[in-house]
Amino acid sequence: MQPHLSPRTFDDDLRRLLAARAAVVFIESQEEGRLERLLNNTARTFFSPPIPFYVWSITEGLMPMGGEKIPGSEDPVVALSAVIEQPGFALFHFRDLHHFYDQPRVVRRLRDVAHNLRDHYKTVFLSGGRPALPMELEKEIDVLELPLPSLDELERLFTAVANAHPKIEVQLGEKLPALIRSALGLSEEEARLAFSKLFVGVATLGPEAIEELHDEKRRIVRKEGILDFIVNRVQLDQIGGLATVKKWLTQRRRYFSVDAKEMGIDPPKGVLVTGISGCGKSMVVQAIASYWQLPLLRLDMNRIYAAVAGTPEQTLERAIAMAEAVSPCVLWIDEIETALVGTARGAGTQATRIFSSFLTWMQEKDALVFVAATANEIDQLPPELLRKGRFDQIFFVDLPSEAERLEILALQLIRHNKDPKLYDIVNIAKSTGNFNGAELAEVVQSALYDAFDEERDLERGDLYRALGKIIPLATTMAERIKQIKRWADTRAIKAGESEERN
Numbered sequence: 469m470q471p472h473l474s475p476r477t478f479d480d481d482l483r484r485l486l487a488a489r490a491a492v493v494f495i496e497s498q499e500e501g502r503l504e505r506l507l508n509n510t511a512r513t514f515f516s517p518p519i520p521f522y523v524w525s526i527t528e529g530l531m532p533m534g535g536e537k538i539p540g541s542e543d544p545v546v547a548l549s550a551v552i553e554q555p556g557f558a559l560f561h562f563r564d565l566h567h568f569y570d571q572p573r574v575v576r577r578l579r580d581v582a583h584n585l586r587d588h589y590k591t592v593f594l595s596g597g598r599p600a601l602p603m604e605l606e607k608e609i610d611v612l613e614l615p616l617p618s619l620d621e622l623e624r625l626f627t628a629v630a631n632a633h634p635k636i637e638v639q640l641g642e643k644l645p646a647l648i649r650s651a652l653g654l655s656e657e658e659a660r661l662a663f664s665k666l667f668v669g670v671a672t673l674g675p676e677a678i679e680e681l682h683d684e685k686r687r688i689v690r691k692e693g694i695l696d697f698i699v700n701r702v703q704l705d706q707i708g709g710l711a712t713v714k715k716w717l718t719q720r721r722r723y724f725s726v727d728a729k730e731m732g733i734d735p736p737k738g739v740l741v742t743g744i745s746g747c748g749k750s751m752v753v754q755a756i757a758s759y760w761q762l763p764l765l766r767l768d769m770n771r772i773y774a775a776v777a778g779t780p781e782q783t784l785e786r787a788i789a790m791a792e793a794v795s796p797c798v799l800w801i802d803e804i805e806t807a808l809v810g811t812a813r814g815a816g817t818q819a820t821r822i823f824s825s826f827l828t829w830m831q832e833k834d835a836l837v838f839v840a841a842t843a844n845e846i847d848q849l850p851p852e853l854l855r856k857g858r859f860d861q862i863f864f865v866d867l868p869s870e871a872e873r874l875e876i877l878a879l880q881l882i883r884h885n886k887d888p889k890l891y892d893i894v895n896i897a898k899s900t901g902n903f904n905g906a907e908l909a910e911v912v913q914s915a916l917y918d919a920f921d922e923e924r925d926l927e928r929g930d931l932y933r934a935l936g937k938i939i940p941l942a943t944t945m946a947e948r949i950k951q952i953k954r955w956a957d958t959r960a961i962k963a964g965e966s967e968e969r970n
C-alpha cells in the first residue's frame with residue numbers, strides 16, 4: 469500500500485518472478501511508458517548477456533526495442549506464436565491485449581504461451597486497464613503491481629528536471645525533501661510535468677515551490693474526482709450537544725501538532741463516528757478539521773470502485789498518497805459501510821481486498837493523516853475495523869436528549885438570525901422526543917418558510933405546526949434503532965451526554 473515504506477521494491481519482485489521463470493505476468497499499472505522502461509532496463513541488466521525486449525501493440529505489431537517488426541504480427545495470434553517460436557531468452561510486453569479476451573483463438577494461444585514458456589527464461593507481460601482475465605487463465609498468470617514512483621524515484625526525477633534547467637538555481641536547502649514528498653501520489657509523467665512547471669519563468673527555485681506543487685496536485689486530484697477538498701466546514705460551536713466528542717477534540721488538539729511529534733507523542737490515528745442518521749456525524753467530522761485547522765479531504769469509496777483509469781487498489785493507493793502528501797490533514801470517509809458491504813460494484817472479494825489494504829495502511833501509517841470515518845449501518849461493519857489500534861476512539865451519536873434538542877433548536881434559530889428566547893423552545897424540545905438533529909433543523913426551516921409565505925415574522929405557532937407535520941425517522945424505524953443502540957452499547961463511547969430513555 470505504501471510503496472515508499474515497503475522494504476521490497478517492484479524491481480525485487482520482478483526479479484524474483486523472472487528467476488522463477490514466470491511465463492505470463494499481469495502488471496497493474498497505468499504507466500505504460502515507465503513500465504516499458506523498467507522492463508527494458510531489466511532485460512539489459514538482470515541478464516548477462518542482455519536479452520531482447522519486445523513490445524506488442526495492435527497498431528505496431530511485435531517488435532524488439534529498436535528493431536524490426538515481425539511480419540503480420542499485428543494479429544495477436546501471430547504475435548503470441550512468435551513468442552513461442554522465439555529461440556533465446558527474451559521479455560515481451562503486450563499492450564492492451566485484454567481487448568481480445570473474448571476471442572477463443574487468442575485465449576487459447578495465450579494459454580499455449582503460458583505452458584510453453586514455463587521452462588524458458590521468456591516472460592510475457594500484460595498491462596492495461598483491469599481486464600477480467602479469462603477464467604482459464606487466472607491460474608496461469610502472476611500479478612504484480614507497479615506502485616507509483618517512490619521518494620527515491622521522485623528525487624532522481626527532480627534532479628533530472630533540475631539538470632535540464634542549468635541556468636535556474638535551486639535554493640531549497642533543507643526543504644528539498646518536503647518538495648519531493650509533495651509529489652508523492654503522482655505518476656511519473658505527472659510528476660515530471662509538475663516539476664517542470666516549477667522551473668518556468670523563475671530565476672531561482674525557492675521553498676514557495678512546495679505550495680505551487682500542492683496547487684498543481686490539488687488540480688490533478690480534482691480532475692480525477694476521487695478526493696474532494698472541503699472548504700466551507702462546520703465549526704465546532706455550530707454543533708448542538710455531543711459534549712463528549714467536543715471534549716475529546718479539545719483535549720487532543722495539541723497532540724496533533726509537530727510539537728507533539730517531536731516530543732514523541734503518537735498523533736491520534738482517527739475516529740469512527742457511528743450512529744443514527746441525521747444526528748450530526750458528518751458535522752462532527754467537519755468540525756474536527758476546522759477546529760484543528762487542518763485541510764479536510766473527503767474520500768468517496770464508491771468512486772474508488774467506479775474509477776475509470778486504474779484498478780480500485782491503485783486508485784485507493786493514489787488517494788492515500790495524495791492525502792499523505794497534503795498532511796497534516798483529515799481524511800474523511802463518509803458512510804464507510806457502503807464501501808465495504810453490498811453496494812460496492814466489484815464482487816465481495818474485491819471489496820475485501822481493498823478494505824484490507826486500507827486497514828493495513830491505517831495500522832502502519834506514520835504520516836499525519838487523521839482518518840475520520842462515519843457509519844450508519846454500524847452492525848454491518850467488519851470486526852477488523854473495530855479492533856483496537858485502528859481508531860483511537862469509536863463514538864456513538866445517539867438521538868439528541870432533551871437538553872441537546874434545546875441546544876440544536878437554539879443553534880438552528882440563531883443560524884437564521886432569530887432570537888431563540890422568543891420561541892418557547894423549552895417546550896418544543898420537550899415535545900420533539902424522537903426527533904434527530906436533521907428533523908429539528910427541518911422544523912425551523914419549514915416554519916420559516918410558512919412565515920415567509922404569509923409575509924410575516926416567525927411565530928411560535930409556526931414551529932409547532934411544523935413539528936406536527938414531521939414523523940420522525942426514529943418512530944418509523946424504532947426496531948432498527950433499538951438494534952443499533954444495542955450494538956453500540958458495548959462497542960462505542962456515547963458522543964453526547966444523552967438522557968436515559970426507554
Ligand SMILES: Nc1ncnc2c1ncn2[C@@H]1O[C@H](COP(=O)(O)OP(=O)(O)O)[C@@H](O)[C@H]1O
Pocket residue numbers: 706707708709710744745746747748749750751752842876879904905906907909
Ligand atoms: N448535533 C447537531 N447540532 C446541530 N445541527 C445538527 C445536529 N445534528 C444534525 N444537525 C442538522 O442536521 C443536518 C444533518 O446532519 P449530519 O451531520 O449530516 O447527520 P449525519 O451525518 O449523522 O447523518 C445538519 O446539517 C444540521 O443542520
Ligand SMILES: [Mg+2]
Pocket residue numbers: 749750751802842
Ligand atoms: Mg452524514
